[in-house]
Amino acid sequence: MCCEALPHIRAIAPYVPGKPIAELAREFGLNEANIVKLASNENPLGVSPKARAAVAAALDDLALYPDGNGFALKQALSARLGVGAEQIVLGNGSNDVLELAARVFLAPGRSAVFAEHAFAVYPLAIAACNATPIQVPACNFGHDLTAMRTAIRADTAMVFIANPNNPTGTLLSNAALADFLASVPTRVCVVLDEAYTEFLDTPSDALAWLARYPNLIVTRTFSKAYGLAGLRVGYALASVEVADLINRLRQPFNVNSLALLAAEAALDDADFLAQSKQVNAEGRTQLVAGFKRLKLETIPSAGNFICVKVGATAEAAQTVYQALLRRGVIVRPVGNYGLHGYLRVSIGLLHQNARLLAALGEVLS
Numbered sequence: 001m002c003c004e005a006l007p008h009i010r011a012i013a014p015y016v017p018g019k020p021i022a023e024l025a026r027e028f029g030l031n032e033a034n035i036v037k038l039a040s041n042e043n044p045l046g047v048s049p050k051a052r053a054a055v056a057a058a059l060d061d062l063a064l065y066p067d068g069n070g071f072a073l074k075q076a077l078s079a080r081l082g083v084g085a086e087q088i089v090l091g092n093g094s095n096d097v098l099e100l101a102a103r104v105f106l107a108p109g110r111s112a113v114f115a116e117h118a119f120a121v122y123p124l125a126i127a128a129c130n131a132t133p134i135q136v137p138a139c140n141f142g143h144d145l146t147a148m149r150t151a152i153r154a155d156t157a158m159v160f161i162a163n164p165n166n167p168t169g170t171l172l173s174n175a176a177l178a179d180f181l182a183s184v185p186t187r188v189c190v191v192l193d194e195a196y197t198e199f200l201d202t203p204s205d206a207l208a209w210l211a212r213y214p215n216l217i218v219t220r221t222f223s224k225a226y227g228l229a230g231l232r233v234g235y236a237l238a239s240v241e242v243a244d245l246i247n248r249l250r251q252p253f254n255v256n257s258l259a260l261l262a263a264e265a266a267l268d269d270a271d272f273l274a275q276s277k278q279v280n281a282e283g284r285t286q287l288v289a290g291f292k293r294l295k296l297e298t299i300p301s302a303g304n305f306i307c308v309k310v311g312a313t314a315e316a317a318q319t320v321y322q323a324l325l326r327r328g329v330i331v332r333p334v335g336n337y338g339l340h341g342y343l344r345v346s347i348g349l350l351h352q353n354a355r356l357l358a359a360l361g362e363v364l365s
């Protein structure tokens with residue numbers, strides 16, 4: 001064993017990302033062009049044309065450091081969302097701001113509450129701070145806010161909520177969230193992760209709640225509906241005080257210059273956003289109907305992905321996952337989320353969804 005690594009770091013189970021297309025092509029000798037990846041909730045339409053043009057126009061400036069304050073993007077977000085620029089923290093993906101927020105509030109001797117089947121980054125961020133994780137059993141695969149409220153202890157400093165949640169796609173009602181926020185002691189920081197909010201017909205009242213709850217942090221991302229996962233840019237919205245604290249921990253240049261420009265342009269590309277939402281809604285209908293034809297159970301999803309039950313155990317799901325890989329289709333096993341027997345399928349273009357359904361039909365017959 002090398003060095004005196006901290007035991008709580010050694011105990012962290014690494015995050016398992018979706019298998020990259022190039023890796024599958026290498027492993028199975030497949031042609032990359034024939035591989036369908038529905039494994040990382042990426043935008044199947046690719047990148048917004050406006051964002052693409054902004055990146056292309058900025059390539060000659062790569063010798064320069066980015067604007068460490070992200071002035072232009074914050075101004076654009078501020079105008080769009082109606083929150084002050086000083087309430088915004090920009091991150092290298094929203095993953096970055098989730099971790100930074102955890103480091104502001106968590107340490108040994110403090111605990112953080114999150115739900116069973118919730119996004120894997122929460123327990124990772126809690127573990128990295130050597131704080132105590134409190135995982136609250138899910139209710140119908142979704143967050144049980146009543147139980148989460150009850151789970152808050154004297155040493156609890158944070159609660160993580162994903163809405164919709166990944167990987168389950170479960171959605172909480174506005175009323176339930178409002179009640180929860182009203183009931184939580186203000187000393188407890190509530191993170192409301194809205195990575196998929198752009199796909200909702202009715203977004204939450206999160207922006208209004210920000211004005212009322214100084215302990216609320218809302219996180220969002222350009223990785224999903226805006227199609228910029230590869231550039232890494234997301235943000236947190238919070239009270240001026242909390243945003244200032246998170247900003248102190250931020251690396252001075254945590255968001256790169258291309259990401260800043262692309263995000264600003266994407267924010268302005270209403271057509272692309274509308275198209276992303278529509279393609280997702282159509283794909284969701286197609287996949288739900290397809291899974292039903294195959295007599296497979298699904299968890300109703302509000303996101304750009306669907307969990308489908310393909311077997312009785314995690315091992316059975318793993319076998320189906322492997323068989324799909326051999327057919328050039330990458331999805332995501334979610335046994336590590338306690339969703340045994342399920343696979344998570346990101347919603348793709350119609351022909352990609354059809355490929356997945358056909359391959360799944362073959363594998364299960």
Ligand SMILES: *Cc1c(COP(=O)(O)O)cnc(C)c1O
Nearest residue numbers: 093094095119166195221223234
């Ligand atoms: C994808 C995702 C994120 C963050 O993605 P970034 O690419 O880091 O912005 C955050 N929360 C949830 C629930 C997600 O699914």
